[in-house]
Amino acid sequence: MGEFEKVGALLAVALAGVLLTGCGSQAGGTAGARKATGGAGPCGVGSASPSAAAKSGVRVTAVGPVCAEYEVTNGAGEASDVTVVFSRTGASGGAVDTVTRTVEGLAPGAVGKGRVELGGMASGVKVLTVRSVPSAEAPRSDGPCPESGVRVGVDRGDAAMGLRVVGLHLSNCGTAAVTLDGYPELHVLDVDHKPVDGVQVVHGGARIASGTGADDPPREFALQPGEGARSTLVWRNTTEGGAPVNAPYLRVRATPGAAPVMVTPELDLGTTGRLGVGAWIRDDAAPSAVR
Structure with a gap:
């Protein structure tokens, strides 16, 4: 190989190296x-x-x-x-x-x-x-189990004709049983994490829509390590007059006194001013997404 061909080969190898490292490994x-x-x-x-x-x-x-x-x-x-x-x-x-x-x-x-x-x-x-x-309040789907012993997150939900139905999921990642009895405690927050006035959190989904799965009465049960539970969030984005409410965040306490977790269900409540929440029930299905 002549000197010209050797120089050309070295330049080609160097260029290939630049292109391979230009975007990392993610x-x-x-x-x-x-x-x-x-x-x-x-x-x-x-x-x-x-x-x-x-x-x-x-x-x-x-x-x-x-x-x-x-x-x-x-x-x-x-x-x-x-x-x-x-x-x-x-x-x-x-x-x-x-x-x-x-x-x-x-x-x-x-x-x-x-x-x-x-x-x-x-x-x-x-x-x-x-x-x-x-x-300190972020939902985590992996990594060390929080001190509370539970993980909380929301799935991507379902939307049809202005009706929103989103699952709130809880899993026991600790070593002891967790007792659930009733409804999660919710606080609706705006983009700056400030409480949103004028939004009523109601138990069950019947006042918003029927057949959402949010109307089972609360029952006490023990959630063993590795087991899961879910609650259902229900709302409409109907706008009839006035300024619509868009609240990205929801601060959740799984039980009274539990450590808060901030999730992001992207609540587009329209002018309805109402968010329905179902009681905790057992859930053997893993959440499709946590955020």
Whole structure:
């Protein structure tokens, strides 16, 4: 091989190495939440207009041919778990799909970094929603069991003709039985985690709609380690006059005096001013998603 051919081969190997390290090892395109991750090298050139991509403390900092990088700044006064839903977009700017990323335990004022993989039909990203909950109250589907001995989360629910039905799930991850008898205690919170006035939490779903599964009377039962329970949240998004209520967060206490957990059911209550909640019942099915 001549000197010219040797130089060309070395350059090809170096270029291949840059392309392989340009996007790190995180898999993209999933709908589940993940911890934000760094990588071995930048995704590409800096974003042409990063300020236009900024939303609620999240900023897209670079977009390359295979991935996009972002920064999450915690503007709260306590450690927080920040979940970001990105829309992966095509060349025309239209949505291809969504990707969810979560930065856990971000200290006040701290900046977390991560990336979203591109490729195929996706060539860019937009920030759709940003939700932040105190890390001390964050629902966790894995990791160490909380001191309370239970995990609490919500599933993705079902919506039809303005009716919303969402499952609230509890699992006993501890080593002792947990006694349930009655309804979870709920507090509706706005985007700033402030209580929302004018929303009535009612027991059962009959005052909102029939056949939702939220009307079983409360019964006392012991939940053994590894077992689960569920409650049903029911509301309508009907708007008849006045300002509609959109409350992303719900602070939940599984039993009176239990440690609170902040979940994100995205309550679009319209002007109904009412949220129905069912009593705890046994649940052998695992929740489809926790947030």
